[in-house]
Amino acid sequence: MTSPVQDFLDHTSYLGRVQAAPSWITGKGTILLISMEGEEFFGIVTEAGDHYLPDNLPQSLSVDGIRVTFKGIATEPTPGVLMWGTWLHLLSIDENGEEFTSSGTVTFIDLEGGFFGIVTDAGDHYLPLDLPEEYRIDGMRVVFTAYETRDAATFAMWGIPVQLASIAPFNQPFGTITGSWYLTSYNDGEALRLVLPGTTISAEFGDNGTITGTSGCNHYYGSYKLTGTTIAVGPIGSTKMYCSVPVGCMDQESTYYHLLGTVAAFSLKEGHLQLLDGKGRELLVFSAKNQDLFQESGSFLEYSRTGGFAGFDDHLTIYSDGTASVKRKESERTIPIDPGTLSELEILLDMADFALLKEQYTAAQEGADYFSYSLTFAGKTVTTEDTAIPDLLVPVFNILDEIIGSSAPDDVIPPLPG
Incomplete structure (x- = not known):
């Protein structure tokens, strides 16, 4: 027996699109202004790279670049409407606080069962809601980028709740990514995959915040912003050529553009540039040497x-x-x-x-x-x-x-x- 609320949701039509069994969607992401086929609209790109097109985004949140936490129900697209992402009817959406970067010490707080917080060098207390397991070490020095979520409900009466955008060991040198890099491997969703033989994917990071390069078939261009070990790339534009050789090069190019737009942090190690997601997972690995020489x-x-x-x-x-x-x-x-x-x-x-x-x-x-x-x-x-x-x-x-x-x-x- 279903509840009246669930029965209502099971048979309610949103803008003419009927969803027989609602698919609940929750997540965190960024509002982006999308230009496609002569039209402009606002979509949500999550930290995992998923695309959602809300049919009831509030006017106050229709702003390019703001970060949000949302909950909604997946719906069917209207025939003839541009296909971009999963259609979504929002049930709730809230703007997240401004991002900030700081350094501090991971500290185990022996209260209410125990939990880990970060005490910054300035003495501020932050309660990360998504601290990765490998960083839950009392006394570990870290540099991190986060945004406040003061309205988040937590059992711990300690510190300011934050969502992490990136986190890295404090002794990791920032270094510089300015210059030319050549992709050696990329994350295919399961593991790092080597670049297809016969293709070269490059990234030239300029000291003026521009990024240009080749993506195996096309040339691309865009912008990037660094804050500590945090990096944001995009939007990305490119030429529109099609290449059939080697087989799979266009899929590889599409994956590269997608991953490049979702990176959150970087790491420099032994002549390699690693671009990471917000959890520290490797998305793109570059070398300072051209890997396509052979x-x-x-x-x-x-x-x-x-x-x-x-x-x-x-x-x-x-x-x-x-x-x-x-x-x-x-x-x-x-x-x-x-x-x-x-x-x-x-x-x-x-x-x-x-x-x-x-x-x-x-x-x-x-x-x-x-x-x-x-x-x-x-x-x-x-x-x-x-x-x-x-x-x-x-x-x-x-x-x-x-x-x-x-x-x-x-x-x-x-x-x-x-």
């Missing part, structure tokens, strides 16, 4: 295996066109590589988060007959040796060793005839 020459990956009891000296270069060059001491030959093998290698390297691996893995103990390995992919080289190979690279090395072995089973005899 792809421009047609190379997909380069691999070498040297040493061992017999003094091996094997080198393998796999090209994007599906051919490979195998060198074993004095012999060399060109062989074809099955497309399925190429695809499997790319998937395995993606799963290994190759762009984020260390550049060197050394064995804990020396071995006279150990093999030494070098693998270059997407402009990055990783070297290692027996007993120190990262687990996720083992299946990659097995495939590459098999390719070498099948082209010439012994490096003291000439390779097999073609």
